[in-house]
Amino acid sequence: MVIKLNTYDFHNHTSFSGDCDYSMETMIKHAIKHNFKMLCFTDHYDYDYPKTSDLTFDLDFPSYYNKFMELKEKYSNSIELLFGIEIGLQPHIYNTILDTISKYSFDFIIASSHVVDGLDPYWGEYYQGKSKEEAYSRYLETILYNVNHFDNYNVYGHIDYIIRYGHYKDKKMYYNDYSDIIDAILKKIIDTGHGIELNTSGYRQKFNEPHPNIDIIKRYRELGGEIITIGSDAHYPEHLGYAFDTAYEVLSNCGFKYFTVFKNREPMFLPIR
Secondary structure (H helix, E strand, O other): OOOOHHHEEOOEOOOOOOOOOOOHHHHHHHHHHOOOOEEEEEEEEOOOOOOOOOOOOOOOHHHHHHHHHHHHHHOOOOOEEEEEEEEEOOHHHHHHHHHHHOOOOOOEEEEEOOOEOOEOOOOHHHHOOOOHHHHHHHHHHHHHHHHHHOOOOOEEOOOOHHHHOOOOOOOOOOHHHOHHHHHHHHHHHHHOOOEEEEEOHHHHOOOOOOEOOHHHHHHHHHOOOOOEEEEOOEOOHHHOOOOHHHHHHHHHHOOOOEEEEEEOOEEEEEEOO
């Protein structure tokens, strides 16, 4: 039996995230309309996000959890809803993150790098005085530090996130230019029993590739990586499940026979053929 990949979305956001205006229920209704089997909410928790804008990513955990539980029960006959989170890692906040997330029973945790040395690469200030190689290398160095020092996550999100905003003519992160550090990151993720995601938002943003790019996904598989979830990173209902048919082709071409979903922090492997 072939499982349609566009029915299992493991990275999306709601109005509990500082950068999304759509309610959890709006997202659920859209997913039900399009016959999703699972929807795992992963709203942002970026503690100590730099105060460079009006955005805030301090998640209201009690409200987030209570609304999720209410809607999980309400729509239990129509879709399986899962409780997740996307945590923004910075070395000085590990203990705060651990203390906060320990209070809730998550199905799934994405670890992400949104802030480097106190700056979000979304903003141009991060790139001032840096060549592309310097900016991208420093970004990857922070990921390597995180995977070596933080363990409470399931997959690392959009490892080449920085390319979305890189202030360079050619934004792409080429595996061969950073192979040593990318391999070190991927090996540590694999060795510690974690995984990565195939994030389809890159297709919406005209890169014509997922995050991370296909070369990195292929290398992850070559190194023995097996755990890989698929997420749209949707902040709008119409982006849920975006380009998941393409995601199927990418995984297959990279040598995967399965993709991963999580319940109670445990991976389950579903066939893509």
